[in-house]
Amino acid sequence: MKILFFYQYFGTPKGSWSTRVYEFTRRWVKEGHEVTVVTAPYEKSDIRATRLIERQDIEGVKLIVLNLPDSNKNSILKRAFNAILFSKLSIFYALSMSYDVLISSSGPITIGLPGIAGAVLRGKKMIFELRDLWPGGAVEMGLLKNPILIKMAWWFEKKCYFNARAIVAASPGQKQNILERYPDLDVYVMSNSSDMDVFGGEESYFNLPAELVGKSLYLHIGSLGFIHNCIQILKAAELLSEQERKEMKVVFVGDGAERQMLEEYKKNHQLDHVYFMGLVPKTEVADWMRHARATLFTTLDNPVQNTSSPNKVFDSFAAGVPVVQTTTGWIKELIEQSGAGINVRPNHPADLVTAMRTLQVNDDLHQRISANALKLAVNDYNRDRISAEYLGLIQSVNESK
Numbered sequence: 001m002k003i004l005f006f007y008q009y010f011g012t013p014k015g016s017w018s019t020r021v022y023e024f025t026r027r028w029v030k031e032g033h034e035v036t037v038v039t040a041p042y043e044k045s046d047i048r049a050t051r052l053i054e055r056q057d058i059e060g061v062k063l064i065v066l067n068l069p070d071s072n073k074n075s076i077l078k079r080a081f082n083a084i085l086f087s088k089l090s091i092f093y094a095l096s097m098s099y100d101v102l103i104s105s106s107g108p109i110t111i112g113l114p115g116i117a118g119a120v121l122r123g124k125k126m127i128f129e130l131r132d133l134w135p136g137g138a139v140e141m142g143l144l145k146n147p148i149l150i151k152m153a154w155w156f157e158k159k160c161y162f163n164a165r166a167i168v169a170a171s172p173g174q175k176q177n178i179l180e181r182y183p184d185l186d187v188y189v190m191s192n193s194s195d196m197d198v199f200g201g202e203e204s205y206f207n208l209p210a211e212l213v214g215k216s217l218y219l220h221i222g223s224l225g226f227i228h229n230c231i232q233i234l235k236a237a238e239l240l241s242e243q244e245r246k247e248m249k250v251v252f253v254g255d256g257a258e259r260q261m262l263e264e265y266k267k268n269h270q271l272d273h274v275y276f277m278g279l280v281p282k283t284e285v286a287d288w289m290r291h292a293r294a295t296l297f298t299t300l301d302n303p304v305q306n307t308s309s310p311n312k313v314f315d316s317f318a319a320g321v322p323v324v325q326t327t328t329g330w331i332k333e334l335i336e337q338s339g340a341g342i343n344v345r346p347n348h349p350a351d352l353v354t355a356m357r358t359l360q361v362n363d364d365l366h367q368r369i370s371a372n373a374l375k376l377a378v379n380d381y382n383r384d385r386i387s388a389e390y391l392g393l394i395q396s397v398n399e400s401k
Contacts, residue, residue, distance in 0.1 A: 001033045001034070001100045001101060001394065001395065001398055002033070002034045002036075002098060002099040002100045002101075003025075003028065003033055003034065003035045003036070003099065003100065003101050003102075003103065003394060004036050004038070004093065004094070004097055004099035004101070004102045004103070004118075005021065005025060005035060005036065005037045005038070005102075005103045005105065006037075006038050006087075006090050006093075006094075006102070006103065006104045006105065006111050006114050006115065007021045007037055007038075007039055007103075007105040007111070008039060008040050008042070008070065008083065008086055008108065008111060009039065009040075009042045009045060009070075010022060010037050010039035010045065010047055010063065011042065011044070011045030011046055011047055012045075012046055012047075012058060012282075013195075013198055013281060013282040013283050014046040014281050014282070014283070015044060015045040015046030015047070015281060015282065016044045016045075016254070016255075016279040016280060016281060016282065016285070017042060017044040017045040017046075017282075018192075018311045019195070019198075019282060020131070020192055020193075020311065021037065021105065022058070022061070023193075023195060023383050023387065024383075024387050024390055024391075025037060025061045026058070026059045026060065026061055027383075027384070027387040027388075027391075028387070028391050028394075029059065029060035029061055030060070031391060033391075034062075035060075035061050035062065036061075036062040036063075036064060036093075036097065036099070037061060037062070037063050037064070038063075038064045038066065038090050038093050038114075039063055039064070039065055039066070040065060040066045040067070040068045040069065040070060040086055041065065041067065041068075041069040041070070042069070042070050042071070043069070043070065043071035043072070043073070044072075044223075044255070044279060046281070047063070047065060048065075049065040049066075049067040050067075051067060052066070052067050053065070053066060053067070054067065064093060066086055066089050066090070068082050068085060068086050068089075070082050070083075072223065072225055072256060072257060073256075073257050076143060079108075080108075080110075083108040083110045083111075084110050086110075086111075087108075087110040087111055087112075087113040087114060088113065090111075090113070090114035091113060091114045091117045093114065094114035094115065094117045094118035094122070094124070095117055095118065095121060095122060099124070100125070100398050101124075101125050101126075101127065101394050101397055101398050102114075102115055102118045102119070102124050102125065102126045102127070103115075103126070103127045103128075103129055103168075103394075104126060104127075104128050104129065104160070105129040105130075105131065106128070106129065106130045106131065106132070106134060106160070107130070107131065107132045107134045107137075108134065109130075109134040109135060109153070109156065109157060109160065112128060112156065112157075112159070112160035112163075115128060115160065115163065115164070116159060116160065116163045119163040119164070120163060125165045125397050125398060125400070126163060126164045126165060127164060127165065127166050127167070127168055127393070127394065127397055128160050128161060128163075128164035128166075128167050128168070129167075129168040129169075129170075129190075130167070130168070130169055130170065130174060131170045131192075131309070132170075132174075132304075132308065133174055133177055133304050133307055134153075134157070135150065135153035135154060135157060136177070136304050137227075137304040137305070138153070139153075140302050140303065140304045140305075141226070141227065141300065141302065141304075158182075161178070161182060161185055162182075162185075165186070165397045165400060166186050166187075166188060166393060166396075166397050167185055167186065167187045167188070168187075168188050168189075168190045168390070168393070169187055169188070169189050169190075170189070170190065170191055170192055170308075170309035171189065171191060171307050171308065171309040171329075171330055171331075172189055172330045173306060173307030173308075173329045173330040174189075174307045174309070175187045175188075175189050176307075177304075177307055188393055190386055190389065190390045190393070191309055191314075191381060191386060192309045192310070192311050192313075192314050192381075193314055193381045193382065193383040193385075193386045193387075194314045194315065194317045194318035194376075194377035194378075194381045194382060194383060195315070195318055195383050196318050196377065196378065196382060196383070198282065198283065198286050198315075198318070199286045199289055199315050199318035199319040199377075200318055200319070200377075201286075201290075206284065206287030206288075206290070206291075208291055209275075212249055212251070212275070212291075215247055215248070215249045216247055216248050216249065216293040216360055217249050217251050217288070217291055217292045217293055218248060218249065218250050218251070218292070218293060218294050218295075218296055218324075218356055219251050219252075219253060219288055219289070219292045219294075219295045219296065220233055220250075220251070220252045220253070220254070220295070220296045220297070220298070221253050221254060221285055221288070221289075221295060221312040221315065221316075222253075222254045222310075222311070222312045223254055223255070223256040224252060224254055224255060224256030224257070224258050224259045224262060225256040225257050225258055226257065226258060226300075227299055227300050227305060228256065228258075228298060228299055228300075229298045229299055229300050229301075229326075229346075229347075230252070230258065230262055230298060231258075231261075231262065231265065232298055232326070232346075232347055232348075232349050232352065233250060233252075233296055233298055233349075233352065234250075234262060234265050234266060234269070234271065234274065235349035236250075236349035236350070236352035236353045236356070237250045237271050237273065237274050238269055238271060238349075239349060239350060239353045240273065240353060240356075244357070244360075245272070245273040246273075247360070248273065248293075248356065248360060249273050249274075249275060250271075250273060250274045250275070250296075251274075251275045251277060251288070252274075252275065252276045252277065253277045253278075253280055253285060253288050254277075254278075254279060255278055255279045259276065262276070263276055285315065286315075286319065289315065289316065289319035289321055290319060292319070292321050293321075293322075293359060293360065293366070294321060294322045294323070294324050294341075294355075294356065294359050294366075295312065295313075295316040295321055295322070295323050295324070296323075296324050296325075296352065297310060297312060297313055297316075297323060297324070297325040297326065297327070297331075298325070298326045298346070298352075299326065299327060299346075301326070301327075301328065301346035301347060303329075305327065305329075306327050306328050306329030306330075306331075306332075307329055307330065308327065308329075308331075309331075310331070313325065313331060314377070314381055316341075316373065317340060317373045317374065317376050317377035317381060318374075318377040319373075319374075320370045320371070320373050320374035320377075321370065321373060322340070322341050322342065322359055322366060322369040322370055322373060323335065323340060323341030323342075323373065324341060324342045324344060324352060324355045324356065324359070325341060325342075325343060325344070326343075326344055326345070326346040326347075326352075327346070328346065334376075338372055338373075338375075338376045339368065339369060339372040340369060340372045340373040340375075340376045341369060341373065342355040342358070342359070342369070
């Protein structure tokens with residue numbers, strides 16, 4: 001098959017961003033399929049371009065890089081303009097290239113434009129993938145307030161769904177959200193997954209900063225933005241006793257729009273046991289994981305965020321590291337059923353501290369949760385298995401009339 005994939009944020013483990021599409025597409029190429037990804041540079045990925053349009057090849061995956069760099073530090077207006085321009089330019093490839101199946105991966109939801117163009121104007125078979133619920137998330141968080149724009153966004157979302165042969169959601173919660181509104185659609189879950197080849201190894205040649213050697217590290221991996229609600233982690237760190245602060249270190253590996261605010265909070269409250277390491281390649285994230293006592297995942301407490309499928313949680317599973325997390329949706333249920341972490345109430349820093357203290361002093365519980373996390377990664381969320389399932393869906397769509 002020839003697969004054309006529209007995804008604005010492609011990246012490999014050399015970058016500091018999700019490698020979902022890279023991991024899937026390189027496996028599909030190994031299975032003998034031809035895959036082209038239309039993408040753009042992103043601040044946290046490793047993809048760069050020196051010309052307006054640049055063709056690259058990564059492990060057999062053909063990239064068409066539109067040099068429209070994006071950053072989550074940009075204003076909403078600038079990001080929206082950039083996303084619309086990327087999608088409009090992408091329409092050319094949807095209308096001119098030879099392919100069997102087209103995949104548009106949202107967000108931003110504007111990525112549906114080339115998919116709809118290929119489906120409507122050429123009769124091509126489209127799969128619409130959503131990694132986040134948009135525009136629901138933007139409306140829920142108050143990022144989209146204009147009633148006319150909200151109505152247009154909901155209308156466009158519906159067009160994306162009804163012009164697709166299949167819809168791929170990244171979580172059961174997202175699937176449920178769609179089917180509650182459009183019960184006749186064909187929606188499949190292809191979750192984010194665990195990369196055992198990146199996070200599964202035990203050996204590390206990574207040198208920790210000297211002040212962290214021999215300490216218990218509690219890591220937050222990934223973006224430091226508004227939706228990640230990381231302030232509650234700092235408030236939890238503030239509750240640790242002086243003695244605990246000597247052994248328990250809170251480490252942020254990542255960057256984002258709220259990093260400066262978080263660092264100022266650290267300074268103002270004299271949280272010397274909190275560290276900000278900035279962006280690092282995903283391969284180095286794996287090294288940090290191998291030294292972690294647990295990972296911490298927080299987000300805003302709202303219905304849309306509770307459907308999220310966070311890469312960092314599945315990376316933690318792959319590393320066999322317990323997750324302490326605050327969502328109240330499907331991830332909470334997964335943790336309860338598998339025993340792969342500890343759920344705490346959102347916006348209750350004292351609960352975060354209690355979970356950290358429990359993992360700190362109870363070695364038997366820590367080992368049991370670690371084993372459960374690794375088992376979940378290997379048996380249920382292994383990237384090879386989910387990649388094969390996704391490829392099977394693409395083949396089914398290709399063979400449909």
